Amino acid sequence: MSMPRHLTVVIGPNPPPRLDKALARDVPEQAGLTRSRLAKLIAEGGVSRDGVPLTEARAKVAEGDTIEIAIAEPAQIATRPEAIALTVVHEDAHLIVVDKPAGMVVHPAPGSPSGTLVNALLAHCGDSLSGIGGERRPGIVHRIDKDTSGLLVVAKTDKAHAGLAAQFAAHSVDRRYRALVVGLPDAGDPRLRGLAGVSAEPGGVLRIATQIGRHRTDRQRQAVLPGGGRHAVTRMQVVERFGTPPAAALVECWLETGRTHQIRVHMAHIGHGLIGDTVYGGRRKLSARAVGETAAEAAAAFPRQALHAATLGFVHPETGEHCHFAAPLPADMTGLIATLRG
Numbered sequence: 001m002s003m004p005r006h007l008t009v010v011i012g013p014n015p016p017p018r019l020d021k022a023l024a025r026d027v028p029e030q031a032g033l034t035r036s037r038l039a040k041l042i043a044e045g046g047v048s049r050d051g052v053p054l055t056e057a058r059a060k061v062a063e064g065d066t067i068e069i070a071i072a073e074p075a076q077i078a079t080r081p082e083a084i085a086l087t088v089v090h091e092d093a094h095l096i097v098v099d100k101p102a103g104m105v106v107h108p109a110p111g112s113p114s115g116t117l118v119n120a121l122l123a124h125c126g127d128s129l130s131g132i133g134g135e136r137r138p139g140i141v142h143r144i145d146k147d148t149s150g151l152l153v154v155a156k157t158d159k160a161h162a163g164l165a166a167q168f169a170a171h172s173v174d175r176r177y178r179a180l181v182v183g184l185p186d187a188g189d190p191r192l193r194g195l196a197g198v199s200a201e202p203g204g205v206l207r208i209a210t211q212i213g214r215h216r217t218d219r220q221r222q223a224v225l226p227g228g229g230r231h232a233v234t235r236m237q238v239v240e241r242f243g244t245p246p247a248a249a250l251v252e253c254w255l256e257t258g259r260t261h262q263i264r265v266h267m268a269h270i271g272h273g274l275i276g277d278t279v280y281g282g283r284r285k286l287s288a289r290a291v292g293e294t295a296a297e298a299a300a301a302f303p304r305q306a307l308h309a310a311t312l313g314f315v316h317p318e319t320g321e322h323c324h325f326a327a328p329l330p331a332d333m334t335g336l337i338a339t340l341r342g
Contacts (some may be wrong), residue, residue, distance in 0.1 A: 007033075007068075009026050009028075010064065012025070012026050017060055018326035019047070019061050020035070022039060031083070042054060058194050087099040087100075094155070095153055095157075097152070097192035098121075098152055098154070101266075118138055123294070125138065141164040142173075149333075150307045150327050151309045151312040163281070163318070168258065173313065177253045178239070180340075181249055182248055184246040187200040187201075195269070207235050209233045211230065212224060212232040213225045213229025223265065226242065234262060239252050242291055245290055248291065250337060261280065267280075267282065276304050276306050286299045295339045297342065311325065313325070
């Protein structure tokens, strides 16, 4: 077992009176210790003054105090690394952006203890994971459903984890999805304009703003609620229409908030559920007369919700530069689009 590394911090002039706030100000940035990590180190007895542990975050400090911080090596977690191929879009010392395939779960859970993105990242990143909250693990700041494909950013360091999490909490991350839906969502449709929470914006954009929470009777599902739940905002624009008359559409959706199943719930709410979505899509089938027998059958047999996280933009938490990444539609969706066009 390796010895913990020690960091000595001298409290500067006019410090905040509390230990946790003074350390948050005076610990060098390159140490990579976030406020939450410092709070954990204080609680665990890893912070001391003159050899006496300071275990209270509100302990008083003064200018010139010498504070010793013992930082243990990040603990290995129980989740096993697994050599699973990953499509890496970008990687540096602080974060990694991957294009997740449909069918892969992001995080181990009782029903999916292995084969997850976390298992794959533990193997791929190895020692470049400097530790999140004292554990050598990837920092998951957002998720996409098992059967949704596309882009995810994952932190390698505590600082990157905190910086990315703050951007997701502030809804400043640019996330755009491509989805194939039943019917043609038209911003000019009076039926849609009359739905609660639905409004039209310039450029044929539909804005859907509702409360979303657990379904009252089916706890595995989310639903639009008249009250309670969490505020959710999705914007949507038609990219391409299919069939004569139009019976399906490729749409772009962008998220202001990121609630569980948000796009799937919102598209179902406006009556245009995702092709292949057995949970929210409803029983509506594509008209064989409009798109042809082959396309109607292909849509009915599509094995997952036709949803792809296509673009992802954020401010790099270490360098401050604006990053923007794109992932092409996967083969199953491009194949279905080709069939719908035909």
